[in-house]
Amino acid sequence: MSDTAENYDQGEYNFAYLDEQTKRMIRRAILKGIAIPGYQVPFASREMPMPYGWGTGGVQVTAAILGKDDCLKMIDQGSDDTTNAVSLRGFFEKTAGIRTTYETSEATVIQTRHRIPEKDLTDDQVIVFQVPIPEPLRFLEPRETETRKMHALEDYGLMHVKLYEDIAKNGHIATTYAYPVKVNDRYVMDPSPTPKFDNPKIDEMAALQLYGAGREKRIYAIPPYTKVKSLDFEDYPFEVQKFDKPCALCGARNVYLDEVILDDRGGRMFVCSDSNFCEERRAAGHVGPMAADPAAVQIGGSSQEETAR
Amino acid sequence: MEPSITTENRAIRTAPLAAGFADPVHDAQGCFRAIMDVMARPGTRKTLELGKLTPPAPLTPAAAAIALTLFDYDTPVWLDRPLMQSDAVKAFLRFHTVAPILSEPVEAAFALVSEPGSMIPLTSFNQGSAEYPDESTTVILTGQVFGKAQAVTLEGPGIKEKISFSTGPTPPIFWDQVVSNNRQFPRGIDLVFAGEKEIAALPRSTRITLTEA
Numbered sequence: 001m002s003d004t005a006e007n008y009d010q011g012e013y014n015f016a017y018l019d020e021q022t023k024r025m026i027r028r029a030i031l032k033g034i035a036i037p038g039y040q041v042p043f044a045s046r047e048m049p050m051p052y053g054w055g056t057g058g059v060q061v062t063a064a065i066l067g068k069d070d071c072l073k074m075i076d077q078g079s080d081d082t083t084n085a086v087s088l089r090g091f092f093e094k095t096a097g098i099r100t101t102y103e104t105s106e107a108t109v110i111q112t113r114h115r116i117p118e119k120d121l122t123d124d125q126v127i128v129f130q131v132p133i134p135e136p137l138r139f140l141e142p143r144e145t146e147t148r149k150m151h152a153l154e155d156y157g158l159m160h161v162k163l164y165e166d167i168a169k170n171g172h173i174a175t176t177y178a179y180p181v182k183v184n185d186r187y188v189m190d191p192s193p194t195p196k197f198d199n200p201k202i203d204e205m206a207a208l209q210l211y212g213a214g215r216e217k218r219i220y221a222i223p224p225y226t227k228v229k230s231l232d233f234e235d236y237p238f239e240v241q242k243f244d245k246p247c248a249l250c251g252a253r254n255v256y257l258d259e260v261i262l263d264d265r266g267g268r269m270f271v272c273s274d275s276n277f278c279e280e281r282r283a284a285g286h287v288g289p290m291a292a293d294p295a296a297v298q299i300g301g302s303s304q305e306e307t308a309r
Numbered sequence: 310m311e312p313s314i315t316t317e318n319r320a321i322r323t324a325p326l327a328a329g330f331a332d333p334v335h336d337a338q339g340c341f342r343a344i345m346d347v348m349a350r351p352g353t354r355k356t357l358e359l360g361k362l363t364p365p366a367p368l369t370p371a372a373a374a375i376a377l378t379l380f381d382y383d384t385p386v387w388l389d390r391p392l393m394q395s396d397a398v399k400a401f402l403r404f405h406t407v408a409p410i411l412s413e414p415v416e417a418a419f420a421l422v423s424e425p426g427s428m429i430p431l432t433s434f435n436q437g438s439a440e441y442p443d444e445s446t447t448v449i450l451t452g453q454v455f456g457k458a459q460a461v462t463l464e465g466p467g468i469k470e471k472i473s474f475s476t477g478p479t480p481p482i483f484w485d486q487v488v489s490n491n492r493q494f495p496r497g498i499d500l501v502f503a504g505e506k507e508i509a510a511l512p513r514s515t516r517i518t519l520t521e522a
Contacts (some may be wrong), residue, residue: 015334024381027341028418031379032443034348035499035512037466041443065345067338152439184466184514186495208349223349223467223514 016063017095022046026064026219030210033221038183039151040134040218048214055088055113056214058130062111065126065210066092071099073107078115078256078273085113102276114177116198118255118277121207123224129192131213134220136180136190156188159231167236176241182229183222196230197240197256203228247272248290250281262295269296324397329377329405331360340378344501347510352463352474354455354507365397367423371503372451373401379447380406380419387417387434387446391424417446425450426478431486434498442495445513453477453502455509462518463511465491473520476502476509488517 014020022044029043048056066072072092076084080102088111089100101107104117111128121127133139137147140158150156159180166174179196183189191202192211202209202222209222222228232238246253248269255277257270269290272278282291290296330336336358343355357374364373380386386408392398399410411417414433422428428450437445458477461484464470480486490497490513497513511517 015338020334020337021381023341024337024379025383027345028379028384029443030345031348031447031499034345034467035514036442036495037514039442039495042441065338065342067342068335148440208345221349225469226466 013095015068015096016066016092017049018046018060018063022060023064026060029219030061030064030221033210033219034208034223036187037222037226038181038187038189038220040189040213040220043217043219045214045217050087050091052215053132054084055111055130057212057216057219058111058113058128058214059088059091059212060214061128061210061212061219062092062109063096065128066096066098066109068096068098070108071101071106073101073104073110074112075110075115075117075274075276076113077258078117079275081275103280104274104276114193114195115256115273116194116201118252118272118274121205123206125207127205127207127209129194129209129211131190131192131211131218132215133178134190134211134213134216134218136178136188151187154186156182156231159188160233163231163233167233173232173236173238179238180231182231184226185229188231189220189222189228191228195241195256196238199228199230199238200240243270245270245289247278247281247288248293248296249288250278250286250291251288252278252281252286260296262293267295269293271296326404327364327401328361330362330374333377336360336374337378340374343508344375344378344510347501347508348467348499348512350467351465351511351515352468352472352509354504354509356506357503357508359506364401365395367391367395367451368398368401368421369423369451369503369505371506371508372421372423372449375449375501375503375508376402376408376419376421377405380408382407382409384418385409385411385416387411387414387420389420389422389424389428392421414446420446420448422448422450423452425452426480428480431490431498436493436496436498439496442497445496445498447499447501449501449503450476450479451503453504453509455502455504455507460520462520463515464518465515467512468515474509474511476504484517484519487511488519491516 029041032041074085074089076082104119109126113130177195178193211220230238243257249271256273258273261268347355359370362370362373415435434446453476458475460473460475463472500511502509
């Protein structure tokens with residue numbers, strides 16, 4: 001038996017790793033965040049057993065809300081089985097002993113890194129976002145004292161100048177992810193680096209949205225059914241990315257697609273970024289144009305059993 | 310002989326302190342999720358799992374559960390007069406939460422009100438600042454009965470279109486105060502209403518329309 005295992009036998013972690021005082025502090029910040037939609041509440045972020053950038057903010061929020069009857073789904077760029085999702089899911093399986101799932105509709109809590117599931121979320125779900133830089137004005141104004149004042153005075157002219165400069169340089173608004181939104185006609189907020197494709201989903205969403213930034217020590221929230229407007233201009237309205245082809249494996253249209261390189265001769269395909277959505281469609285008999293391609297089958301997984309636990 | 314001991318003080322010395330949560334981790338989590346749900350969906354109600362909480366009166370079991378869930382050494386607490394006058398209540402809160410108990414409402418993170426019918430104006434509490442609106446007081450009104458008093462209509466974040474809400478007892482011009490509280494958004498206080506077992510909440514973001522009687 002290794003040293004680590006022996007130490008583990010000596011005692012268990014508190015449920016969901018965090019101590020109770022830390023959970024209370026985070027819970028109070030969450031309540032303030034809900035009461036002031038889009039406002040970034042400072043909180044005493046703890047050091048977590050994973051590096052910053054791996055979702056320490058999201059993990060702390062999830063740990064504070066999670067109960068023993070919850071069912072957790074963990075995704076990284078839409079996928080349930082990539083490194084970040086697998087390790088954070090394992091973290092909660094070990095420290096909280098709760099049920100986890102790949103299925104969007106089965107989950108009561110979904111922690112995500114930069115995507116929102118394609119399937120509509122419901123009233124009884126909570127989605128937790130991992131956020132690297134919570135301050136949408138940070139790259140325009142580095143001083144916290146100044147950005148805080150700008151939020152207090154609702155002075156968001158600078159953000160519109162930035163979007164205008166995009167148009168002046170590129171002919172269109174070139175921001176494609178972390179696209180700024182205005183919440184409840186008051187606070188400008190960074191919806192975390194989700195592709196702007198997902199921005200319409202956070203408007204009037206039925207589920208509660210919680211955002212946690214561990215390194216920057218901020219928590220913010222959007223309650224269900226809250227107006228969330230992506231910033232734009234009358235003559236340059238907000239638009240989402242469009243894909244000219246359907247998903248190569250399941251044939252889905254109007255979903256967000258990832259590019260997958262198949263070989264070193266230029267072979268590639270575009271598949272659903274939401275892997276659970278794609279698998280469910282294939283299980284239901286939907287077939288994309290490249291579903292029979294041997295290279296594609298190897299990457300996409302030929303059956304649900306292969307990727308599901 | 311200690312002639313200065315009052316009857317009430319003697320009672321505390323002899324009576325055992327009422328217990329807190331039977332399962333501090335999961336009871337607090339369950340209670341928090343109920344508070345989070347009602348804060349995220351203003352005007353809706355959730356039932357608290359109160360277990361065997363028997364706090365000293367006038368602290369109600371529901372108020373005690375909220376206190377055990379949210380209060381600690383970081384949260385100065387203000388109590389209204391009936392609660393403040395009970396040494397048993399103060400001993401219960403001090404022992405279980407370690408929260409400092411204050412006499413100045415403007416310095417409190419939480420306020421517990423046991424007699425809402427005669428409560429002090431909402432403007433007496435900390436309203437937060439424009440830069441830090443999160444520093445305001447959360448006011449918890451206990452002994453509420455839902456659905457009996459005059460109804461108001463709620464709109465805003467967390468509410469699909471509109472929802473009707475009614476609670477009491479509240480002080481005479483309470484709803485006018487709540488309307489003014491919302492007008493200064495993002496500053497303002499958040500309200501939690503605790504009934505016998507059910508709770509509801511009104512964050513500062515909720516817009517209120519008074520229904521004609």
